Amino acid sequence: MLDVIYKRRSIRKYQNKPVEEEKLNEVLKAAMYAPSGMNKQPWHFIVCKERKTLDEVQKIHPYSSMLSSAPCCIIVAGDTKMEHAKGSYIQDCAAAVENLLLAACALELGTCWLGIYPDKTRQEQFKKLFNMPSDIEPLCVVALGYPDEKKDMPQRFDQSKVHFEKW
Numbered sequence: 001m002l003d004v005i006y007k008r009r010s011i012r013k014y015q016n017k018p019v020e021e022e023k024l025n026e027v028l029k030a031a032m033y034a035p036s037g038m039n040k041q042p043w044h045f046i047v048c049k050e051r052k053t054l055d056e057v058q059k060i061h062p063y064s065s066m067l068s069s070a071p072c073c074i075i076v077a078g079d080t081k082m083e084h085a086k087g088s089y090i091q092d093c094a095a096a097v098e099n100l101l102l103a104a105c106a107l108e109l110g111t112c113w114l115g116i117y118p119d120k121t122r123q124e125q126f127k128k129l130f131n132m133p134s135d136i137e138p139l140c141v142v143a144l145g146y147p148d149e150k151k152d153m154p155q156r157f158d159q160s161k162v163h164f165e166k167w
């Protein structure tokens, strides 16, 4: 378990190889096992494999060029009617995204988290491109596929970020 936490890296080069349906379902299932406020699970996932749409995404997201090689992306969005408190879909969906990334890593798949929120214009562009209803808010895109690059594990533990009892 801790293995995938340390091994996971953002992948920006993908092999020309589709993601098997079983693996896709597994990562979506893992996402849905995330904690959420009052267990409301206010998340939705749009799986996109069409090359035309993957190219459209690159036109509206300035840092998404890895989608030219990724065979798939998943838009993660929150249902503002379902969330426990106003804006809590962000924490709920972020927890689901991290589960998804770690599950993908455990299945030898690569991912890259691409932020949409909090850029309002970008959120509107994604809502339009994916025909999302007005009460659904996109949080991020996850690029998904078999990695075509290897990355070393960085050193990140920083004792100065840890506070005991009070700041």
Ligand SMILES: Cc1cc2nc3c(=O)[nH]c(=O)nc-3n(C[C@H](O)[C@H](O)[C@H](O)COP(=O)(O)O)c2cc1C
Residues within 6 Å of the ligand: 008, 009, 010, 011, 012, 063, 064, 112, 113, 114, 115
């Ligand atoms: C909220 C958020 C937004 C991000 N947006 C992008 C993005 O637009 N494009 C991109 O290439 N990476 C994006 N990333 C990935 C980060 O750049 C990456 O996680 C960070 O550099 C650490 O590297 P690692 O994921 O390999 O540990 C995003 C990550 C998060 C959490």
